[in-house]
Amino acid sequence: MTEPDYVHATRTSYDTIAADYARHAAGELAAKPLDRGMLAGFADLVRTGGGGGGGGSSANGDGPLPVLEVGCGTGRVTAHLAGLGLPASGVDLSPEMIAVARQSEPGLRFDVGSMLSLDAPDGSLGGVVAWYSVIHIEEEQLPAVFAEFHRVLAPGGHVLLAFQVGDEPLRLTEAYGRPIALDFHRRRPEQIAALLDDAGLPVRARLLREADDEGDFTERTPQAFLLARKRPTA
Numbered sequence: 001m002t003e004p005d006y007v008h009a010t011r012t013s014y015d016t017i018a019a020d021y022a023r024h025a026a027g028e029l030a031a032k033p034l035d036r037g038m039l040a041g042f043a044d045l046v047r048t049g050g051g052g053g054g055g056g057s058s059a060n061g062d063g064p065l066p067v068l069e070v071g072c073g074t075g076r077v078t079a080h081l082a083g084l085g086l087p088a089s090g091v092d093l094s095p096e097m098i099a100v101a102r103q104s105e106p107g108l109r110f111d112v113g114s115m116l117s118l119d120a121p122d123g124s125l126g127g128v129v130a131w132y133s134v135i136h137i138e139e140e141q142l143p144a145v146f147a148e149f150h151r152v153l154a155p156g157g158h159v160l161l162a163f164q165v166g167d168e169p170l171r172l173t174e175a176y177g178r179p180i181a182l183d184f185h186r187r188r189p190e191q192i193a194a195l196l197d198d199a200g201l202p203v204r205a206r207l208l209r210e211a212d213d214e215g216d217f218t219e220r221t222p223q224a225f226l227l228a229r230k231r232p233t234a
């Protein structure tokens with residue numbers, strides 16, 4: 001299958017800024033308690049098979065099913081999920097982002113790959129996290145991405161998404177003093193919730209928080225966090 005131009009540009013851009021991104025983003029979660037709260041809630045749900053109807057836990061009682069961070073970048077969120085007791089690994093489009101992730105988190109598994117075609121068997125995962133990564137997926141491919149999340153999740157498995165809220169995309173042609181070509185698609189939570197629902201992943205919780213306008217990690221827009229779940233009997 002030929003790759004859309006924007007996917008190529010996304011990979012090349014993140015390859016260019018991988019080391020700078022890792023340095024910049026390293027302390028971000030520590031500065032964002034509400035974001036950590038959503039990750040903690042997700043981890044609890046996956047660990048306990050929470051929400052009613054099971055899911056999330058392995059059939060032989062060996063603990064939670066694997067969790068995949070798609071668009072894991074330099075691995076900081078995957079590492080946070082592992083710290084919350086989840087068997088977490090990451091996959092990302094950019095080989096350079098993955099190289100940084102492997103170096104900073106040698107105990108965790110990171111693979112190069114695309115969220116449009118995940119290398120995971122049907123129904124094998126307890127959870128999928130897409131933390132500021134579907135922001136780089138164009139509109140017409142979002143249903144295919146969410147169908148892929150649905151495919152790899154076990155019945156009752158959980159999905160957590162984070163994204164910027166808005167109507168207009170932001171195009172960046174420079175970051176950390178380097179040339180890039182990246183589109184950041186800001187979206188409305190209700191639009192993403194409807195697409196998740198269409199994919200068989202009804203939303204069970206949502207957090208909308210205002211932009212942080214102080215400190216080292218200021219934001220231009222409000223931020224959305226959606227927690228959805230594959231139906232236990234699907």
Ligand SMILES: C[S@@+](CC[C@H](N)C(=O)[O-])C[C@H]1O[C@@H](n2cnc3c(N)ncnc32)[C@H](O)[C@@H]1O
Binds near residue numbers: 132
């Ligand atoms: C803003 S970064 C977020 C990285 C990480 N989740 C974090 O919060 O630090 C977006 C990441 O999504 C990845 N990405 C974009 N499109 C992707 C795709 N189709 N498949 C896999 N990863 C993708 C990029 O390579 C980049 O590393």
